[in-house]
Amino acid sequence: MSARTPAGPPPSRRRFLGMAATVPLASATALSLGAAPAEAATYAAYVMAYFTESPDMLAANYGLHLAVSTDGLEWTPLHQNAPVATPTAGSLGLRDPFVLRKQDGTFVVLATDLNGTDWSYVSQYIHVWDSTDLRTFTGYRRLKLHDLNTHAWAPESYWDAGRGQYGVIYSAVDASGHNVIMVNYTSDFVTAGSPQVFFDPGYDVIDGDLAVGVNGVNYLYFKKNSTLVGARSTSLDPGSFTEFSTAVSHGGTEAPTLVKSLASATYYLWGDTWDPNGVFYAWQTGDLSAGTWTALDQKRYTQPLNSKHCGIQPITATEYANLVAQWGTPAWNRLKSYNYPGRYVRHSDFAGRIDAYAFDPYPDSQWTLVPGLADSTGVSFQSVNYPTRYLRHYDYALRLDVNDGTSTFAQDATFHRTAGLADSTWASFRSHNYPTRYIRHSDYALRIDPVSTATDQQDATFHVGY
Known part of the structure; x- marks a missing residue:
């Protein structure tokens, strides 16, 4: 089956940040990003993973791109906005990359297995790389998530402390015939347990993004009818989330990500337009539990050129400096x-x-x-x-x-x-x-x-x- 939502754009992905720089990352935010708790006080910058497209597809490139930011608002593409890694199996391309810092402090990169925009392409696999520093990428493999005749779109991962495993959530069509958010559990991102339905409100949902352990509540934002909507639960159990928020959008919007400001109680909700224009928009709230949002002024943020559906991870000042030294900053403005x-x-x-x-x-x-x-x-x-x-x-x-x-x-x-x-x-x-x-x-x-x-x-x- 296709990943398309009826009468809407194809599913894709998420993850962009908006926050102040050089302020220690709050522990709740570190948990929501899956970071190792011992490192939470050392973060001073951010890395973004993304792919690129543009209106006439002149910028279409389905490799892994990286950008850095000291404030999560103004982004600097690395490697002249060229890819730093490219899949060598499956479709030979990726969409929707996501970066997770594992409990041991190293990184894993996940991505949709799709090279381009052939929405009829079906892959039960996702791309996976290991990395100690995001300067080298090793152990490339594809991880099979299910045996269904459907896709495994927009993967994202989080640490489930209660299970002592990582959850990998993604979009797929289940037996109900519509898109739901699935989950598999893994300890090593080499093999994964059986798929389960993580969230199915009875209608098409894609692009799940989790903020874990915010004042004892877990928040799941997702795309519903080209808008961004939230659900919440006091547990991470599949089937436990209930929709609660007002919807936000700017045209056809998808790929939500939730991020807490480092300087205040403000949360940001980011979304991406579904078409190749790939324009990011952001909303903010002072109370995540309220589920209401106001638009963030575009003066405050600039996405990397032609970036689409991103993954963000907080990093240390040393990691930031090492990434810039390794890949270099653009020769243009x-x-x-x-x-x-x-x-x-x-x-x-x-x-x-x-x-x-x-x-x-x-x-x-x-x-x-x-x-x-x-x-x-x-x-x-x-x-x-x-x-x-x-x-x-x-x-x-x-x-x-x-x-x-x-x-x-x-x-x-x-x-x-x-x-x-x-x-x-x-x-x-x-x-x-x-x-x-x-x-x-x-x-x-x-x-x-x-x-x-x-x-x-x-x-x-x-x-x-x-």
Whole structure:
């Protein structure tokens, strides 16, 4: 059977974080992420696992990608956003990767066995890797979860202290004929016990995500009719969860993940749009037991470029530094609009503008920030996909032109980065040869203008990230 929910998108996956950095991870949060309790006070950063897709599938890559963050909000792709591992059996590709820190402090990576978007492909297996540090991946294998004529989608794992085993939950079609969340128990991720129905409310549910041991309650969030809904139980027993929350969505939304802030009692609920656009949205609550949510401002978070349905694991400062040293950070940046945070600076037909993420060709939004062509204390924006071209102003409009080597071009293509005019933690860019003018957007087109009003200041403020 197909993984599709009737009249809806295919199942896929989860896991993105939103939280403050460098604050010790609370023990309840560590348990909810399956972390080893002895290490809970040492976490200072996060690692994300994901695959990539884009609207026209130019970014489609079904290997294991990694990104890191010191705050769980702004993410830095590693290895130039290329995969760090790729399956060598089954479909030869993955979706929906999930990272778990096991009780011994090492990691296991799980993922759906599917290379691409052939939803008729059926695999009773999931991909598995072991890793001591997420810099090397060993023991690759596929783990069989059942003998049913159905998929094993969106695997996630947690430590069940009462059983002394790990539970592996995933989406599948059972004898009822609709998608349910199943569970198998394992001690080693090499063999697994018989499948059981973990959660079946009587209608299609996929993409289960657990927060374990929050004030004595366990929370399961899942996709229902393209919305995110929660259930809860005081035990981890299959069949014990009861739906309780209000639904949230932003269009067709799936792949929920629950994360507690490190700095407060706030919880974040993340979801992903089901189509190849793969835009993450987030909601927050000060009381997980209330089951009600408010949207989180997109200014506060930036997902890795083209990332889809992620898995997140807290890591130590040393692990963070080692991952950056091993894989490196991108040689390019993206610029996000302050007052339209769903839009990014790009070139289109060689005109500079801000467009809604996600789009193809996605390299149109990637820039190498080099020393200013006219003044090395400034900056010039070199196109990644047209490296002989730079963003410059001409009749005050910004466009992407070939560097002709003239002093006029160098000056037109040089800008001086300042504290953001609308937010000093962001950035603004002042023209080198028209120093009273700043890069700003107007009707989504980029130009240089004098800045006077509050709206002007917002139009001229950008976040430099990835």
